[in-house]
Amino acid sequence: MIQSMTGYGKSVIQLPTKKISIEIKSLNSKNLDINARMPSLYREKELNIRKLIASKLIRGKVDFSLYMEITGEETSTEINKTVVRQYIKQLKEVVDGDDTEMLKMAIRLPDAVTTERDDIDEDEWKQISEAIDDTLEKIHEYRLDEGKTLENDFVERVKNITSLLDQVIAMDPERIEGVRERLNKGIADIKEKVDENRFEQELVYYIEKFDITEEKVRLNNHLDYFLKALKSNDSNGKKLGFIAQEMGREINTIGSKSNYAPMQKLVVQMKDELEKIKEQLLNVL
Template identity: 75%
Template sequence: MIYSMTGYGKSVLQLPTKKITIELKSLNSKNLDLNARMPAVYREKELVIRKQLANALVRGKVDFSIYMEVTGEDTSSKINKPVVEQYINQLKDVVDGNEIELLKMAVRFPDALNTVREEIDEEEWKVIQSEIDKAVSALRIYREDEGKVLELDFIKRIENIDTLLEKVIALDPERIEAVRERLLKGVEELKEKYDENRFEQELVYYIEKFDITEEKVRLKNHLNYFIESLNTQDSNGKKLGFIGQEIGREINTIGSKSNYAPMQQLVVQMKDELEKIKEQLLNVL
């Protein structure tokens, strides 16, 4: 089973005096790149949150946000009455106006409001932390669903490469014969006498340089190993990436040795399928 690094999770918690909304967004990244935004009151818990998310999400570019909306009468800001009254008295000496208009002006001045720093209620925090777990679970479900789509695409691409490899294997005897005939024709065009035994020896040596038997076997093994790794319990995008590199190495070697246009066309198609796999592997956890 594989997981995508793309995901989204959200959870909403209604407390007696506030509404807490938790959002998680995740994209692909080589490591865990976590960006956290939260109200100042919860900032002291940031390290705890980061550890909680790192253990659950492992990798990815993750945006974590806590939004707080006050819904009750409780507020951290209080009117500083003595200061506001002084502002109003001073304003009366400067302008004429009714009490309401002067009050509107006074509350805009510095120190008109006292902001009391909230302290985290630990019982409340436990509930919020549990809600973060719910958002993480929602994101993991999203990642799992995306992973299933990726897995189907990988299987399709690997099967396509395997089918093309079978065509390469079927074409190989024809390729060797074509190389042999091309070399023989070239020698005959020289219109010079030659030692046929020596020519056969040189021909065998030359053709051996173009032998792709080992590459075909290794490529087949790598394709099977890729599918086996997809079916393991843990998602390991890096491991699949390494296998993809080995697949590419064998395909490239077959292409460099083929020396035969029909086979090179099949190699180009295999490379195209592999490139699509590599692009998608960047998003696997």
Template identity: 70%
Template structure:
């Protein structure tokens, strides 16, 4: 089952004094690119959380947000009373003023608030790990649902190309007949004696040059391979991209050999369907 690289996951946990929210958002990317937005006091755990995300999501441009809201009496910032009193005393030496006004001025000065760095306890980090895993589960579910939509589109496009290929096969005998007639007419217009054996050899050469039997067979095989790859247990967007390249190569060769307007129109339609597949393959994990 294929998966999309696009997804969103969110999970929230309420601790006694904190509300912790984890958000994950991913878009398509050639490799894994994780951007984090977490409070500074949790930086020591960043590598561990990045590793968890990388092992689960594999590829994509991933935005990871960890948001902590203090809901209890706990706070990491405290008034630095010693510094504030010193500022007030210094201000008194400069101007006479009301204590309240001096206090308002003092608390605006540098270092009047001190932030105490508290280590993350194991229970709190265990809760963070749990909500991170829940958000990962949610984003993977989102990716699977997006993958189902992509698969439906791929099946439609591949079937369209297969139907166009059948039309190419039906037109091929008429095309080869016209190629032969054009060559014979070109020789007749020369109004010169032509060695029949040499002409037959040249005719065979050009007919072989315009022959698309191998391309038709290879294109059909590539289409089948694409469909079977969709059903594999692992999602592999790179593999589907490589198969698309091979499909495109055969379609281009048929177009270059066609030399027949009705068939070239079919080739253009096949290219259009293939381009739509290529655009969507970029979103596959």
């Protein structure tokens, strides 16, 4: 079953002193492109997170965000009281003002606030890792749902191309007869006596140049192969893209050989359906 590269997942866990929110978004991209945002406390785990995302999402433009909200009384940030008092003393020597205003100014100056870097608690990280796994599973489900919608669209458009191809096949004898009549009329207009055997040989050669039997057979095969590839266990957007290219090659050849306006109109409609397939394939994993 195919998967879309578009996906979204979010998980929230409550730890003893903090709330952790994990959010992952993915969009289509030729390769895997991961953008990770997280507090500095967890930066040492970034490589592990990237490896995990790469193993699960494979391809796409991925935005990973980990947000932390302190909910307990503990905090690693402290006011450097000695430094703040020195700042206030020096400020009073420069300007007049009440203590509250002096404090507001002092607290913004360098080293007025210090933050101690805590080590990651492994039990805490285990819960966060499980939440990341859960978020990736949500994205996987999202991608499958989107993939089902894409699959239905592909099946419908392949049916449309098949129907148009059936009309081309039904029209082909009429087209060949039209070629024969135009050649006969051309000979009659120049009022020249011709060798009938030689004329028939030239006519056969001319008609063979415009024969589209092989293209019709190959296009039918490509359409069947595309539908089978849609039902495979793996989602392979690149493989489907290659099949669509081959479909386009046969449709273009039919158009160039047709030399018949009603058939060329059908070819234009086939090209339009195929272009819509190709556009949607850009979002298939």
